[in-house]
Amino acid sequence: MITASNLRFSYSSLKKFDFPDISCKDKEALLILGQSGKGKTTLLHLLALLLKPDSGEILIAGKLANSLSPELATRVRAKHIGIIYQRPHFVSSLSVIDNILLSNYLANQKQDRAKAIYLAQELGFAEHLSKKTTQLSQGEQQRVSIARSLMNDPNVILADEPTSSLDDSNCEKVINLLKRQSASIGASLVVVTHDQRLKDEFSNRVTL
Amino acid sequence: MNRLYRMNLFKISIANLKDKKLNSFLSALLLTLGIGMISLLLLLDRQLDEQFRRNIRGIDMVVGAKGSPLQLILSSIYQIDAPTGNVPLTEVNSLRKNPFVKTVIPLSMGDSYQGFRIVGTTPKYVEHFQAKVLAGQLYNASMEVTIGSKVARNSNLKIGDLFSSSHGLDSKGKTHGNKKYKVTGIFEPNGSVVDQLILTRLSSVWDIHEHEEESGSSNHINAEPNEEDKQVTSALIQFRNPMGLLTLPRQINENTSMQAALPSIEINRLFSLLGVGIETLRALALIIISIAGVSVFISLYNSLKERKYEMALMLSMGATRSRLFLMLLIEGVSLAVIGFFSGIILSRLGLWLFSRAAEQDFHYSLRGFSILPEEVYLFVVALVIGAIAAALPSLGIYKLNISRTLAEE
Known part of the structure; x- marks a missing residue:
């Protein structure tokens, strides 16, 4: 579960953001729609504890998380938040499966190879596990990053424009997988996008 | 696929080196040449000294x-x-x-x-x-x-x-x-x-x-x-x-x-004549080793610019900055270790070839392929060069802005 209230952030005195309150319960999905320049990525980084808000509160799994020290924020993020970025990025020297296991390793969790293979089968890229990530298509890469975000059974999954670089069929596939997988581990799913195609896929919507 | 290994820093470092094969090869090659030359000089110095001093003993x-x-x-x-x-x-x-x-x-x-x-x-x-x-x-x-x-x-x-x-x-x-x-x-x-x-x-x-x-x-x-x-x-x-x-x-x-x-005077004279050549070669070897250090530095500096996003990603996934710094350090030190051991092997090969030639021409054979005490110092020097060359560009890790780097792409 993740809730945010009265969030405020400024890069400079000219570039200030006031964000609407957000709440997403376990197993639920929330779509945050917004045009470019409305602070979508900023909001996502605030929710992901990558940025500290000037004011306001963020609760992750019922615990206050907006004023943690950087070390603690990193630990909470690694353990409780799965992030999917707009363009799937990986450690390019590692294979697909190692990139997925990296998520366990960096969060100091046990490396669960069986789980990585299971997720790859579920998400349909099991035959690519030993390839380098650059050998995969955009749609496949996005599915790998979904698997990576699920490895530590996070409480919250944050997705930043997960579908913007995908065609219609891949878009639908990816968003359905995201919804199904996050529900299956009981996580809250927050998708931030300007992609109007997703509008009808979510009943909970917030517009920036 | 079922290989039973775990991810660790060392594995990521090695994967990174393998991913940049040519760069890594160049750095390791330069280190190999430099270390090999110095080690060969040490070996020859030791061998010649031993051979000459042993036979001179007791002859005034x-x-x-x-x-x-x-x-x-x-x-x-x-x-x-x-x-x-x-x-x-x-x-x-x-x-x-x-x-x-x-x-x-x-x-x-x-x-x-x-x-x-x-x-x-x-x-x-x-x-x-x-x-x-x-x-x-x-x-x-x-x-x-x-x-x-x-x-x-x-x-x-x-x-x-x-x-x-x-x-x-x-x-x-x-x-x-x-x-x-x-x-x-x-x-x-x-x-x-x-x-x-x-x-x-x-x-x-x-x-x-x-x-x-x-x-x-x-x-x-x-x-x-x-x-x-x-x-x-x-x-x-x-x-x-x-x-x-x-x-x-x-x-x-x-x-x-x-x-x-007088043998002692003549042999010292001979050694001082040889010494000029040996000094020149030693200086050359030191230059090669320094270039190797610069090469490690440049190749890590470049790859770090390319991998900036990767670093931010790993930081966002829970890596600490020190852990990533250590990972980059391992990359430099691994190159140094590879360069050192190939250099040691190269120098032994050189000594063997030299010994064959000396045996044919003078019936003198040079033995002693064991590690010299000076080579332990050489190993430490190689490690320090690898570590410094890797540490300098990697310090940027501590200044990396995760949010901005991730948002830029």
Whole structure:
């Protein structure tokens, strides 16, 4: 579960953001729609504890998380938040499966190879596990990053424009997988996008 | 796929190195060359020093025909240069009466068998080099020889074999056909010059050349050689006390037809001549190692610019900055370790090739492929270079803005 209230952030005195309150319960999905320049990525980084808000509160799994020290924020993020970025990025020297296991390793969790293979089968890229990530298509890469975000059974999954670089069929596939997988581990799913195609896929919507 | 390994920093570092094969190869190659050169120089230095010092031990002075003192030392002690000429035996023997002189070991050479020198000498020579007979017995009569271990191995001579020597010190000389030497014994290998020599009595060398002259010129009537005519090539002298060093060489150089050469002085001179070359090579090796360091630095600096997003990603996934810094450090240090060990192997290969050439030309073999104490320092230096070259560009990790870097793409 993740809730945010009265969030405020400024890069400079000219570039200030006031964000609407957000709440997403376990197993639920929330779509945050917004045009470019409305602070979508900023909001996502605030929710992901990558940025500290000037004011306001963020609760992750019922615990206050907006004023943690950087070390603690990193630990909470690694353990409780799965992030999917707009363009799937990986450690390019590692294979697909190692990139997925990296998520366990960096969060100091046990490396669960069986789980990585299971997720790859579920998400349909099991035959690519030993390839380098650059050998995969955009749609496949996005599915790998979904698997990576699920490895530590996070409480919250944050997705930043997960579908913007995908065609219609891949878009639908990816968003359905995201919804199904996050529900299956009981996580809250927050998708931030300007992609109007997703509008009808979510009943909970917030517009920036 | 079912390989049972775990992800760890080391594995990521190695994967990163493998991902940039050419860059890594160049850095490791430069380190290999630099380390290999320094290590080879250390090995050669050690080997030459050992070989030269071992044979010089206990010999205070060498007397022989006038000429180059270095040549006299090289030919009489190390048996690697041509002798300077001959001197009358009477003059050499008169040195025995000098109160400063403890031992005089006359040497007579000029013939060889399959490139191994035949040296006529007295039993004192065998004693001096502490050569022990392994099989058979020490030569006793004229034309009997005892051969060094290396001679036995390479020439296939066995006890009881007869052979005729050839004139001159290489195997191309004219053979003395009529009179044959007989092998009576083989020395134990002891690492000294004796290993590569065929030792015999002084009289053998005179005998063989008397016969030569007889058959060559019929006018030569004097068949019985008399003491005054006899000549030797040189003599090794040991002093009774250091006072000899001060007076004898000058006395000999001024008052006799011989020259006196002091091994310690000549060898130091030789080493200082070689030293210039060695210093140059060492400087070159240090330059190569520095370039290797710069190469590690540049290749990590470049790849870090490319991998900035990766670093931010790993930081967002829970990596600490120190962990990533360590990962990059491992990349540099791994290159240093690879470079060091390939360099050590390269230098051993170099020593082996060098030894083969030296054995062919001088019958000296260089052994000692073990790790030298200096190489442990070299290892530390390589690690430090790898670590510094990796650390400098990697410090940027501590300044990386995760949010901005992730948002930029």
